[in-house]
Amino acid sequence: MSEKTNGQSILDITRNRVLKSSSFNIFLVLLLMCIAMYIVSEPFRSIDNVLAIARNFSSYATTGVGVSLVIISGGIDLSLGSVFGLAGVISCMGMVNFGLPVFPSILLGLAAGALFGLFNGVLVVKAKLPPFIATLGTLSIARSLCYILTEGYPVTGVDTRFLFLGQGYIAGIPTPIWIMAIVAVIFAIFLNQTVTGRRIYALGGNEEATRISGISVNKIKVLTYTLCSLLAAFAGIITASRLGIGQPTAGQGFEMDAIAAVIIGGASLDGGEGTVTGTILGAAIMGVLRNALVLLSIKSHWQSLIIGFVIIIAVTADQLKKSRGK
Amino acid sequence: MKNVTPNHTPYLEMKGITKRFPGVLALDNIDFSVELGKVIALVGENGAGKSTLMKILSGILTKDQGEILIEGKQVEIDGPLTARNLGISIIYQELMDITNMNIAENIFIGREKRKGLFADKKEMHEQAKELLTRVALDIDPQTKVAKLSTAQRQMIEVAKALSVDAKVIIMDEPTSSLTETETEVLFQIIDRLKKENVAIVFISHRMNEITRISDEVAVMRDGQMVGRLNKDEIDEQRIISMMVGREINDIFAKEEAEISDIALEVKNLNTDFLKDISFHVRKGEVLGFAGLVGAGRSEVMRAVFGIDKKESGEIFIHGKKVEIRNTVDALNHGIGFVPENRKEQGLVLGMSVRSNASLAALNKISKLNFIDKKKEVELADKYIKDFQIRTPSREQLVQNLSGGNQQKVVISKWMATKPDILILDEPTRGVDVGAKKEIHLLMSQLAKQGVAVIMISSELPEVIGMSDRIVVMHEGRIKGEITRDNASQESIMRTALS
Secondary structure (H helix, E strand, O other): OOHHHHHOOHHHHHHHHHHHOHHHHHHHHHHHHHHHHHHHOOHHHOHHHHHHHHHHHHHHHHHHHHHHHHHHOOOOOOOHHHHHHHHHHHHHHHHHOOOOOHHHHHHHHHHHHHHHHHHHHHHHHOOOOOHHHHHHHHHHHHHHHHHHHHOOOOEOOOOHHHHHHHHOEEOOEEHHHHHHHHHHHHHHHHHHHEHHHHHHHHHHHOHHHHHHOOOOHHHHHHHHHHHHHHHHHHHHHHHHHHHOOEOOOOOOOHHHHHHHHHHHOOOOOOOOOOOHHHHHHHHHHHHHHHHHHHHOOOOHHHHHHHHHHHHHHHHHHHHHHHHHHO | OOOOOOOOOOOEEEEEEEEEEOOEEEEEEEEEEEOOOOEEEEEEOOOOOHHHHHHHHOOOOOOOEEEEEEOOEEEOOOOHHHHHHOOEEEEOOOOOOOOOOEHHHHHOOOOOOEEOOEEOHHHHHHHHHHHHHHOOOOOOOOOEHHHOOHHHHHHHHHHHHHHOOOOEEEEEOOOOOOOHHHHHHHHHHHHHHHHOOOEEEEEOOOHHHHHHHOOEEEEEEOOEEEEEEEHHHOOHHHHHHHHHOOOOOOOOOOOOOOOOOEEEEEEEEEOOOOOOEEEEEEOOOEEEEEEOOOOOHHHHHHHHOOOOOOOEEEEEEOOEEEOOOOHHHHHHOOEEEEOOOHHHHHOOOOOEHHHHHHHHHHHHHEEOOEEOHHHHHHHHHHHHHHOOOOOOOOOOEHHHOOHHHHHHHHHHHHHOOOOOEEEEEOOOOOOOHHHHHHHHHHHHHHHHOOOEEEEEOOOHHHHHHHOOEEEEEEOOEEEEEEEHHHOOHHHHHHHHHO
């Protein structure tokens, strides 16, 4: 029966894959939103506005890629909003308080983030804590560290060269968008082409079967949490650069944006499903939505309500599609 | 064979049922009927469509075409609840009870007896007790289901069916995890149910059971109903040839292989359950593990493979002492393990045939952590062809395959690692006659290639037919060893219970 597949032309197969992939539906939604906004809103059409949207959503898209790894593996990470804030604070402190050059300061922030991720991973695999509990704990710990380190005041007076990361442009496009794109490409390749990526999907699909296949599931879990926090830290540092200060409150509630992007992007909280493309598109939908609400002069109080409904509708539609497929 | 319409209307009729899955026509215009007070066996190879047909009857799946009639009146079964209200109950191959609840709670789940706002525990307890007596279980209804044996849990399912006054009870391979005594008890209950005018649909692969308890046999093959045999027409050879569409002569594809050095030796293995387990298996040998369900055979293999913790004991591979602390060590020492429960332990159901087949061997087909997709495709195609895995393509999700084909995917996964030692725990459970023979043949071929094969099986004829040597276990201990020449059902049972 396998001849049937061989007989199809590559074009057919590619077309089928594109049409069948859940990312395609999300892309359609995004496209429809953009077309609608293009028609009704004059300011939406400017290149500057589009770049502003992308720069805004790049922070939770970058983080979302990290959370995707954790969610695909069947876990969850609630701590990343605090890790996001902490990494920004620590990087700024590296320059301001310890007198470090720009690059080592960035590395310091990233290291702090990775360390928190490692800690999350160890709590999950060694202390056998449910990921929800472990990362709820570190959410609180990391945030508290932000305040302890800064005594509640923003860290100001960073090296101006640091600002390039968040405020700069490369070839006319803001740096954070470039970074998001590079992160997305690297991790899409990681998930789709590598042994480790495949094992992350397998782990989320069936942990027991994956373990019995001679795979160290603990190593994979620790790795996903570490990478997730590392990316959250990276996004936090970029945001600090954009603001020009290390804000101890940065990233509060940010974990929900990142997780929402992943879920809108088609990942399942049960694990085993999700893609980097989906996550980026999910983040883009949220970005366009936020921008649209502003352009349409809808009061900011309403934004979260509407985003909440979008999450619910997106997941419901996905569930319906899956149950019809059965 | 009976092709004429019976002159009276059967209690339940399914007419022209058709069901399509992505890439597969699972049921093709099926007619089926059930009479009160009779046992009808539904047989066919895995993937023939038996389970699909029964899932439609019990409201788990919806049919694409066809109609269902009860006492001549058309009914629409749109969900499990509707089916239950129509008096149709199904007892699954994989039990679906909620193990952290007690028996009474499980029986009455979803329709708890109430007193005002609160659950009437006393009433449920009383009724549960009465139902348990009807299925010959002498247990307190407050017992947690987790503490029960598989057989007991199955009886609970029967009790549950009785509690809703089921007219038609479907049993999907109820005996596949039962011991012979337990099976006997189930048969007595089936007899009693017949007298209570309940219709039983009995799905099984075991010919001796089918010939024993059925009043009629309906045979399916590749999504079609091939025929129906009356009581006096029921004959094992005839059923098998209808199922496979060809004659199967010898059931055990045992071939002689050269038996040489010891590949794996286990010395004085202890866990919290296992006591002083020592055995060895040689290259080219098939070592059978026999014993009653719960004797500790799977536990031995789980400990050897590094899944469960060992308290003490030594493992030697090719004469060298090794430490196996986890499954990664086991894999690296050339051990493969086809676990007992393919859906929970063997497969990632939401992944494709290709991804499952390559999962344990990814290191072999990758460079610098990058998977060589071409090699992966070749690997998958090789096993799909070699083991005749019936799937529309290598990209099909394994959850859409039938049990026998799923099992072949699990075996492919281990074959791809090129193991020196392959452990198979109940490799043919719930697998049809054709696939069973193929799996046996495969084991023989592996032995010929010098692989040391360990097979756990609860089917004594299989253990006897396939093994060069048989280790007999009982209650966590090895009770003895029997050579191929001395192996018989009696000698094994005698050793186990001595």
